Amino acid sequence: MAEAKVGKSNGTGNGSNGLSATSFNEALNTPISTQYDVIVAGGGASGLIAAVSAARAGARTALIERAGCLGGTGTASMVAQWVGFFNRETRVVGGLPFELTERVRQAGGSDGFRRYIMGEALSNPLPLVNFPFNPEIVKIAADEFASDVDVLLQSQVVGPIVNDGRVEGIVLQNVSGRTGLGAKFVVDATGDGVIAAAAGVPLADVEFDNHSKQPCTLVFRLSNIDVRRFRDLPREKKREIAVEGVKRGDLPWESLSFCSTPGGSDAISLMSRLHGIDALNAAEVSQAIINGRQQIKRLLPFLRENVPGFENAVLSSIAEQLGVRETRRIVGRYTLTEEDIVANRRFEDSIALGAGPVDVHHENGTGVRLWMPEKPFEIPLRVMQPEHVQGLVVTGRTVSATREANGGARHMGTAMALGEAAGVYAALSAQNGKEASAQAVRDVLRSRGALISEEDAIVLSRSEAEAIPPI
DSSP: OOOOOOSSOOSOSOTTTOOOOSOOOOOOOOOEEEEEEEEEEOOBHHHHHHHHHHHHTTOOEEEEOSSSSSBGGGTTSOOOEEOOSEETTEEOOOHHHHHHHHHHHHTTSOOOOEEEEETTTSSSOEEEEEEEOOHHHHHHHHHHHTTTSEEEOSOEEEEEEEETTEEEEEEEEETTEEEEEEEEEEEEOSSSOHHHHHTTOOBOGGGGOGGGSOOBBOOEEEESOOHHHHHTSOHHHHHHHHHHHHHHTSSSSSOOOEEOOTTSOEEEEOOOOBOSOOTTOHHHHHHHHHHHHHHHHHHHHHHHHHSTTOTTOEEEEEOSSOBOOOSOOBOBSSOBOHHHHHTTOOOTTEEEEEOOOEEEEOSSSSOEEEEOOSSOEEEEGGGGSBSSOBSEEEOGGGSSBOHHHHHHHOSHHHHHHHHHHHHHHHHHHHHHTSOOOHHHHHHHHHHTTOOOSGGGOEEOOHHHHHTSOBO
């Protein structure tokens, strides 16, 4: 193997020939700049809540995020609605995630929970309750929410610091250079299991066929929309428009789905669809973003010419980051299955409730498998715990679950509930010098008003349910 040194040129190389080596050896001496009780890698919906949760449990906490804002899919990827707080007329998420919705609402970033038809132009639309919001207000609210946490934005997590099978910190890279942060406990909330994979946590077998993942989405925002005119269209008409758009090649899939910010004159749209993307491959992600923008370019004239309410649409923004549904999932101490959800299986170590819907997008087609569980389902702490690696807990869409179960548990409301549990578990473990028990985690969560088992779910009265307005 040819070897090349990293650093200044000594002036003896032949610049016209370029670098002849196929690889090079690096000698790195990375300083560990700070020690924390808990480090959370990833500041999306789950990581944000995990960091605040750990800090409120008394842990000195750092939160590392590669984007320039917190909130992840809801902000940087502009998926401007939180789903997973309600299963039909039953609220299943409380605690810190619910507190955050109140902060966003009070800041003018949302009108609150609304009734919404998911996939209303699909052949199998699903009514549910969502929380639509203005992503820009959520960015501000998230900053304030995390005021007791040391936040590093625009910082890429490179990997873990591992010593004798235990994660003892992370390595990150940013404009200041490369540095390490030490921790008594680390939360992997990267969404891609960056820390877990590098630390040797086993991954589900399906992860090795990365091109069979569910499609990605690049969200875009339109202004000057007559939202009410579109909402008042019969669903059959929306379906007809969508089917014709797909047939003509102007619409990537059977979706006319969008949310609006308070004021209701914009459409934050989930209409693009990018198949066959390995979202763990930087080159493919880059090309997918470029292709997504080309899809949006083709979508605009179709929407203006064919969709009532979109005649005067103006493109106002495109998400900075691709919306990714699926990359890695760990193999944990328990794997949540679709059968667990259907059977409403109970768990002694339940630390969160999932609401659904179960939402699995066809790998290569234009449809979605979409259904709502009959009841909220319990999620055990064990799905977040690696089997053989210590000092680490995983949260968000990387937890141990089958593809189908993950389709019901990856919604941001559920991810936030998992994040609160991960933060408590990490903080208690850091403080005690050993793994916290599930019961200790459950006790802290319940003291905060978190909803962690079937008995905790809040069934709305008829008057409360009727008070939730349509979107």
